[in-house]
Amino acid sequence: MSTTSRFSEETRAVILARAGYCCELCGRSSRIWSGWSVHHRRPARMGGDRRPETRGAANGVLLCGSGVDGCHGWIESHPAEARGKGLILRRDEIPAEVVVELKRGAVLLDDRGGFELAA
Template sequence: MAVDLAAVDELDPDLLIGREIARPLARGRLDGWCEVQSPWCQRRGREFSHRRHASQGGLWVAENGLWACGHGNLDGCHGWIHQHPDDAKDNGWIVPWPNDPATVSTLIHTANYGHARVFLDRSGGVRLDQVGDAA
C-alpha cells in the first residue's frame, strides 16, 4: 500500500497508524539518520524500534518508534536498547506498559534541537521537553 505523506498535517491523527505510515514518518524526522545515537551507534538508521513493544500493546505509530541503526537485538542502537533496558527506559527509548509513548519524553538527536529530550507525535513531529546530554 503506497501512502502519500505529503499532506500528513491535514490527516486525522487517528488514521496515521500502520507499518507503511509509521516507518517513513520516523525515518523522516532526521532524514534517515539514527535518532538514538547510543554508544553503539552506526550513524545511519535502518529500523523502526518500538518504544512500547508490540507484545505490550505498542502500536505502529510515529510516537511509538525511533529510527535506529543496527539489526534487531544484535547490534547498533537497536541492539543497545534491547541489551540495556534500564538505561533505555531512562532515556525514553523503552516505554513500559501501561505508559503512553506520546506522554513520555525521549532523548534523541533531532534536526531542530540537536541532542534533546523531546515528545514525539503521531504525525512524525517533535516538541522540545528539555535539552539533554548524550546517552
C-alpha cells in the same frame, strides 16, 4: 522477533522522514549502514498490544542495527538505561506523553512525525 511489522508503511515513512534517514540515537546516516530498524518504544509482546497509541510515529524510533548490534542492540542489552531515556515504555505509558532522549535532545514525539523539545 519481528519488531517492525506493526507500523504501517505510511507510519514507517513518517518516522524515517522525521529522523532525516539517520539513526535517532547516534546520528549515523542510514545511507552508510544497512540493517536499520524501527524500534518500538512500547513493544508488542504476548499476543500483541494493538492499541492505537502504539501505532503512531511517537512509538517508533529509527535506529541503526538490529536487535543484536548498533543502537538497537544497545537498547536490547541495556534495558534499564533505555527505560531511563524513554526508549522503552511500560504497557500503560502513552508514547506521545513520555519524553525520549534522542541525539537531537530530549523531545516529546507526536504521532504525525513531529516533535517538540521538552522543557
